[in-house]
Amino acid sequence: MEVITLTGVTDSATAKGEQTRELILSTALRLFREQGYGKTTMRAIANEAGVSVGNAYYYYGSKDHLMQAYYDLLQDQHREAVEPILVTEKAFVPRLAGVLRTWLDVSAPYHEFAGTFFKTAADPRSPLSPFSEESRPARDASVEIFRRVIDGSDLKLAADLKAELPELLWLLQMGVVLFWVHDQSEDVRRSRALIDRAVPLVDRLLRLTRIPGVRGVTTDIVGLINSIKP
């Protein structure tokens, strides 16, 4: 028996299992979206997917792992959605603003749910923590987007700062996400306003680093950031 999975890979040995795995995940995500993470029980997921509770745990070690799986999916979507901007746009400001706005767009259906995600992610012991080793691939992929934002733009910077900047922009995105999670305005208007105002400011700040008196401090900040990395 051979089945084509969603990822395009065919594997007769695990085909049945993969089908169940995907069924459980998609059911979970639907319920998370429909009634929130907290109100969705593992029993409800299993029920709705037509499997047993234990079966869900056979594929996903915990409820949090289902969230992790969602997060990976979201990140893939973001990477895809951002491609046209990175290809078309040449100026730094619209490139960065576009990438950040796209994050909001992609995550929009999961706004309520995101709070719980953030909660779990903030635990330093959780594999979902953006600083954890387990989430390094996802983080690296995200940082890579910002490296491309910079490299494909008109931005001129000192080498040391340029090397650090992708991670700094990733931190900026974390900040936007933190704000967004708390944002209760209609259509998350305030988060969009934050991006619209913050990005040009970042641009101006970066251009400031070329002023001689500012240069020294910038170097020291870069040094500090390097020193606190694990």
Next chain:
Amino acid sequence: MEVITLTGVTDSATAKGEQTRELILSTALRLFREQGYGKTTMRAIANEAGVSVGNAYYYYGSKDHLMQAYYDLLQDQHREAVEPILVTEKAFVPRLAGVLRTWLDVSAPYHEFAGTFFKTAADPRSPLSPFSEESRPARDASVEIFRRVIDGSDLKLAADLKAELPELLWLLQMGVVLFWVHDQSEDVRRSRALIDRAVPLVDRLLRLTRIPGVRGVTTDIVGLINSIKP
């Protein structure tokens, strides 16, 4: 019957209740310290305190509320411990560094436990969130410390920046706490190193704001910060 409570207030009407409340809290904090937050069950707390589970819930709405109570206690200790520094020290850098280091000292016994605290605090719906309305008094008290750090120092700043700075320094402290929570080095040496390097940098950055070319950006940053406040 009249009982003198720990807060020094006497109140015959609620004396008995207050005694139980304090018994439950102190027992909970001891167990949290001894075996961590996660491994401490509400049943264990009730057992150890010699009351029923329901009784613990009569005084503290949830396990998280016990943590909240601990956090308030911690904040009081920090406020007290910081007093000598604010009275003695006059220069900005040692004032700020002292306040931040004192936070590490006060929180040291609860380092393991802090991870869980952070996790809960990160949930925007939690009353423990540092941005929530419920924790406004605690936050205000903390911001007030940084206002005093600035006011009692030799720092000269533009009025608009000076007005915003206490909250910015509070954010800096949040950053230090975030780093500290993840810090696994012995004696949290890396967190101390972070403070030692970051504080002089902050000082230099603030002095930079007097350069004409930088001034405009500073004003805009202050404006942005004001605009994102609820």
Next chain:
DNA sequence: CCCACTTCTTGAACACGTTCAACTCTATCG
């Protein structure tokens, strides 16, 4: 002293995430 009234206390019961020993199904080999 008694009676209503509030405050305080109890422990069984509930819903949830999670575990696990037992079972069924499936593919492969002689």
Next chain:
DNA sequence: CGATAGAGTTGAACGTGTTCAAGAAGTGGG
């Protein structure tokens, strides 16, 4: 085909945070 190992699946059972109806203890007015 039949046997066997592995993958997949089950649902009862456990420990947890939390709730709640019931009752006990304390308080104040008549």
